[in-house]
Structure formats: C-alpha cells, structure tokens
Amino acid sequence: MSKQQIYHALKIDKDICYGCTHCMNVCPTDAIRINDGIARILKKRCIDCGECLKVCPVDAIYVEQDDLDNIFDYEYRVALVPAVFTGQFPTSITEEEVFSMMKELGFTHVFQAEFMVDMLNELIDDQMEMNEDKPLISTFCPSVVRLIQVKFPSLIDNIASVKPPVDASAAFYRKLLQNQGVPDKQIGIFYVTPCAAKIAAVKGIDDEYAAINGVINMMYLYNKLYTKIKNNKDSERELPVLPHLSSKSIQWSITRGEADNMKGRCLAVDEIHNVIEFLERLENDEIPKVDYLELRACDQGCAGGVLLHGNRFLTVDRMKRRAKQLESETGDINWKEHKEIIEDKDLFISKVNPLPAMSLDQDFAEALKKMERIRNLMCYLPGIDCGACGSPSCQALAEDIVQRKANLSNCVFLQRMMEKSKKLSSEHAIRIIERTWGKDRLDKDCKKIGAKNEGM
C-alpha cells in the first residue's frame, strides 16, 4: 500500500499550551497525549473534528489557514461562501451587504457553496434507489468521512459517491468562468470554512478538491467584515446581484438539512460522540432499514462549526428565517441552463480508502501478543483514568506502554507503590513527572489560571 500523506488542520501552539489535559479528555478518537507538559496530536488518529479546539481554555489549539493576501495571487478572486457564514450576521444585515463588503476586502466574485445542492440532491436520490440494503452515508462532513476511514473501515462501502456541495459548486463556478474566457490559472477559488475538517479535506491530497485553491478561516473573516459593516453602515455602495439559493440549499448544512429532503427513510445524527455511538450500532447491524444517513461532527451541523462566531442555536434560527424569506424567490443562475459544462468528475468523489488507526500492529500475531500484554498490564493499573500519566485512560497508557511510547512508572499511583517497595527513588519519580508535565510544573506559581495573581 502506498503511504498516504494525510493533512491535518489542527495544530497546537507549544508556547501557549500548559498541558491541562482538557483536550486529551474530550478527544473522541483518543488522539491526544501530554508530553513535556504539552499536548501532542497523534496524526494517524486525528479526524479534525475540532472538539479539542472548542474545549481548550487558553486557545492553544489553532487551525492552519491561508493568509487572506494569498487571494491576490489571482486575478479572479472568488470567495466560496457557505450559508452558515451569512447566518451569523443579524438578519438586519442583508446577504448583499455582506457580499459587497467582501468585495471591498479584495474578492472579485462571491459565490455560494450550496449552489449545487438541488442537483446533488437528485443524484443522491437516484443512488439510493439503486442501492439495495445498506444505508448510504453522506459525504457532506469530512470529519465523519475521516472517522469512518480511521475507526469504522468496514463501513467504507456505505459512503455515498456524490460530492459535498462545496466541491461541486467550486467545480461548477470554475467552469462557468472558464467558459467566459478566463484562463484557469487566473482563477483563485477560496472557500470560507466553518471548520478544521474542511481545511484538512481541501489541503489533503484528495484530488476532488482541486477546484478550490485555498481556505479562509470563517472566524477571521467574520471579525474583519463585521467591524467594516459596523463602521460604515450608512455609506452608499453598489450591491451585487447574486444567484439566489433555494430555501433548501440555505438549510442544507444545518441538522436535518439533507435528511428532510431525501426521498427514502433518512436519519440525521449530529455531534461527533453521537455519530460514533450510531456507527457502532450500524456496524453491529442493530439499525433497522434506513436509506440515508446524514452524519455531522458538529452539534446543529455546520452552525456548530468551530470557526463560527456566536451561539449555534441563534445561527440556526437566523438561517431558517433567511430561508423563509427566500421561499418564493427563485434563483437567477440555474445549473440546468449550464448542464453541458458539468462533468461526472465534478459530481462524484473518487474511492475512499480505509486508514485504520485503531489496530495494535499491522501483523496479527504481533497484535495478539501486544493485546495479551495490555491485558496483563491492566491487572496493575488502578483504573482511575485520571490522565496524570499523560495518556487519556489507564487502557490508553497500557497501549502506549506496549507500543514503547510510555512506561508503567508514568502512572503516578504505581510510582508511589514502586517508591514504597524501594524500586524507584523519589528523585527518579520526580524526573518522570517532569518528563510528562514539564520541568517547573510543580513549582509554586501564583499567576496560573485560578491562582491569586492570575493574569498579572
């Protein structure tokens, strides 16, 4: 098997992280360890869901993004904007206002990420009809697709082959511009992303994302635009004419956006832990016949994306209201009129490969040996799952030990036992603690969070 280069968008700022274990405890794939007082992400397991970023008390976790200035590498600078972006602004600010401001930031064109939703919806319905017994799983949320690759490889064949709207819309708009005579090299399409998972998907080698040239952090853009709008609310400006989206398209990225519009029996599950629980059951064949599964890593779908500003429930409410306002209007660019430019490769993904990361060893016999050792180690570990060893649970520490990434003496309780039986000197024990938690970790420090001089 060729080694696949996997891109991750979540990074830890080593200067800010102080090893508080919050991220390690929420990670749904056990992908975080603490070493030298700093969190570390195990690349093979990370699915870019962003749970760690949400929980970090000091914003030490950030997403790698493109500089806004990168757009100036292109003559035609297209912002591909998902509906959740405008959904964050108060309803008194119109879409046109938001988009005209984006032009002031340097974009020459603004296009909606959900533009192709109606067409994709039809394709998925067709696929469902041909598909007999297994439920199709939506490709919409890249974090869920990665989760299946990493943790549920036996469900790979359930993943639908219809592209997510962002990708299809990007491919469509690129062609539309090309048809107007714009050379491909001059077109830069930048997706305004609500999450890390989409960044990872765009930056990864997955060639279906080739239509997109870069990603812009939605939170960054929101702050930039909102200040701009606030500061010159009354100034006259020319408002762009936009292709209107159907109300369905606007709501596509929020929970039940897909499920409510498919023909068969559809289920929507949101929030990553819920998704994992559901996939476990699906894998056991415990789920009665369902045709389509809309699975999203974030609570409330993309309205709960890590790069969104504000409360997700309010965002959903605003999006629903915007959708209602549009219900009677029909769009002015219709994909049906441009059908000839759309090719299959703009609409269908290439094969998704399993990337199993939960196994103890590639070799079965080796894995079996390691598992026996783990079960033996578990006889000694106290089962408190405190994380003080730098691994998320006793079980995880046992696994790390057999993988030669940790030692039994990393367990703070076993250290005491070893000290008592004189197998470990107290100096050595302190050195072990320092290796996990950093040199001065146990020194008095009144500036730490919650201490009397915090922030001084």
Added chain:
Amino acid sequence: MEFVYEVEGGNFTKAGNASSAVKKTMKQLNVDPKIVKRTVVALYEAEVNIVAHAYGGVITVNVNAEHIHIVLDDNGPGIPDIDLAMQEGFSTASSKVREMGFGAGMGLPNIKKNVDELKVSSEVDKGTRVEMKTYLKNQ
C-alpha cells in the same frame, strides 16, 4: 486469548455490549474489516437471543492466529426442535419482544450465514449452547 462476558436475560438496553467489546478487540488485532463485520453481526444475534429467550448466560471468546471461536452458554428454556428454529421466519417471540423490533425469526439463519462453522445444542428447560467459529486467515 480468552475473553468472557456475562449476558443478562430480559435486559435489552445492554444487549450488544459483548458484541461491541469483541468488535473493538478484533479491530485492535487488525482483523480484516469484512470478517469483523460478519463475526459481530453473528455474535449480536446470538447475544440478543439470550436476552430475548433465556434467563442469562455467558459468552466466551477465544482468539488465536487461525480463528475466532465464540461459545454462548445460557440458562433458559432451551430449544425443543433445533432444525425448526434454524428455519428462516421461525420464531416463538412474545408480542412484547416483537414490539421492540425483534422476533422476525431471522436470527439463527443470519448467524449461520455469517460464520464459517455453527453448532447449536440444547437441553429443554436447562439451556442452549451456540458455538461459532470463523477463520481469520483468508482461505
């Protein structure tokens, strides 16, 4: 390597716990996902049968380099006619069980389809033993 799980009769909320644990183990052992799926589907059906039809039981799983061998032993009413029980659509499930979505009489046939070897033995009023084996090496 041996794993043992207890199953409580009548407790549908917990039905599937053993299957999930075995699934996790098999994934850690890097068993082919297709074999994991087949084994887990079969085990789940057998586990639910104990919950639905018996009073309680014990599941013993043995894994080695060649195969995974699972034995489900229960205390329960037993199966008077095993050949009949193995037929698709045969079920003695109560209406209560059917309401919960079980009782189509597809469990045992489904187990047979998903494992390489299946042996069912039973003594009426005492209990049932379901033994299944699946080879891990690709034949």
